[in-house]
Amino acid sequence: MSARPVLRWLWSIRPERQHLRADVIAGVPGAISSVPNGMASAALIGVNPIHGLYASFAGPVAGGFATSSQLMVVTTTTAAALAAGSALEGVDAADRPQALLLLTIIAGLVMIAAGVARLGRYTRFVSHSVMTGFLTGISVNILLSQLPGLTGAYAAGELAVAKAVDLVFHPARIDVPSLLAGLAALGILIGLSRTRLAAVSALVALAVPTAGLVIAGAGSVTLVRDTGEIPRGIPLPQLPDLGQLSFPLVTGALAVAAIILVQGSGVAEAAPNRDGTPSNANRDFVAQGIGSVAAGFFRGQPVGGSLGQTALNRTVGGRTRWAAICSGLWMIVILVACSRVIGLVAMPTLAAVLVYAAAKSLRPGAFMAILRTGPTSQIAVVTTFCATLFLPVSAAVGIGVSLSLLLQLNQEAMDLKVVQLTPVVGGRWTEHAAPEKLPSYQATVLDVYGSLLYAGSRTLRVRLPDPAGAEAPTVVLRLRGRTAVGATFVKVMADYAAALNAVGGRLYLSGVDHAVAELLRRTERPDLTEPIGVFEATELLGESTGQALREAEAWAVRRRPL
Structure with missing residues (x-):
């Protein structure tokens, strides 16, 4: 090495x-x-x-x-x-x-x-x-758990909330010298917080009340030792x-x-x-x-x-x-x-430092x-x-x-949106709300906003237009920018393609990443009379969608009765 x-x-x-x-x-x-x-x-x-x-x-x-x-x-x-x-x-x-x-x-x-x-x-x-x-x-939690230490009182309970409640109902347990030391430390911390001594305020809050307890001879207060x-x-x-x-x-x-x-x-x-x-x-x-x-x-x-x-x-x-x-x-x-x-x-001064820090972080x-x-x-x-x-x-x-x-996951699934794209002059597209039902002998171009992983794919299936009752409808689903899809998405697409096949229609996917296209080809369902049409993405935006639309329209025209 x-x-x-x-x-x-x-x-x-x-x-x-x-x-x-x-x-x-x-x-x-x-x-x-x-x-x-x-x-x-x-x-x-x-x-x-x-x-x-x-x-x-x-x-x-x-x-x-x-x-x-x-x-x-x-x-x-x-x-x-x-x-x-x-x-x-x-x-x-x-x-x-x-x-x-x-x-x-x-x-x-x-x-x-x-x-x-x-x-x-x-x-x-x-x-x-x-x-x-x-x-x-x-x-x-920190604030409540330090109240017994701040007051020098014993408090029963496994949770900090329980100890605080027990202390409130038994105020006689409070040790007055401990409480005074704790309150003095809090006062110092608050008083020095906006001064030049703010950096050493916690140290002063430990030293001054402790020195006062030593001078006063308050033996009931717990010390670090x-x-x-x-x-x-x-x-x-x-x-x-x-x-x-x-x-x-x-x-x-x-x-x-x-x-x-x-x-x-x-x-x-x-x-x-x-x-x-x-x-x-x-x-x-x-x-x-x-x-x-x-x-x-x-x-x-x-x-x-x-x-x-x-x-x-x-x-x-x-x-x-x-x-x-x-x-x-x-x-x-x-x-x-x-x-x-x-x-x-x-020890009450240490509890005061924790109470002050907890209160500041709220x-x-x-x-x-x-x-x-x-x-x-x-x-x-x-x-x-x-x-x-x-x-x-x-x-x-x-x-x-x-x-x-x-x-x-819930947000990704709920945020999923399906829209219809309509071509206009100049190679541009307009966006509309997706129809609930597919029209017969026509091609419908759809685009999707949101994640297509896991729950998103199932949400997509619910929001795709229903092919039931239509004759020979075709759908172009634009997937530009999707570099990875999961098994759930593959199954949803296969099921939707089968529903379209059942009424003489067909599904086309456009703007498909090369790796996704290979995955879809490997997982095609054998029971589909017509496979899903896959058009890989090109450098020119909208090119593969236009190609898929032309083929979808040709499919619908060939099946339209004379």
């Missing part, structure tokens, strides 16, 4: 001297903001917040080398964390860190496989309505425990991978490369997978393209991929120097706009939203993907 591709890749990712200083500086606020975000994401999964910090150094470094979107930051995201937490819900707390390691690696391998298989183009099949319903449900030991320094790579492998873990990893890949596509669109080079969805798939595999081996959680961190990277002056890589390297410095301080952070205007567009979009957005609230995330993802495909 030639070493040239490897050398070209190494040359393409080298640090650029004129941008290196800006990238190193831009990595500092990226690393600082990753501290509260990473810890909060890990808390959302239900593991020690240190796992989020491990992912926040491994993901940006490993993923940053491979992304085609140079400013994309591959790090923790709340949506992926919620999906991971849902997948690990039935795992004992003692086994959850090992299960998380395995889930993260599996999700990363799935993303790498998706990129190698060039599945990036299929993300566009997830409809906007489904994606909006899913992301809105994710945001509401209460959830488990906070190791000093950076972790050593660790192999997964395959004994944790289970079917729910695998399906959960698939759901995590699907969420990350769809979100990552949006990040690439929002952060185009400064040098004008286009991003490659498949390469970004692989990069996010590499980031997750690396995070898993370093005991982190799943990572993907983060819209918030990528936007911050651009805002603080990141120029190349090394800004994201440097943010991961700066995180290593933070882990080495500040591990003891991390353990003192109050887009009620977009949700309401979809509800005003029509029944199909209404069904999609409401169904996906409810599935995300009341079902495991893996099930909600499956429903969303399936619903997108069903809506796509």
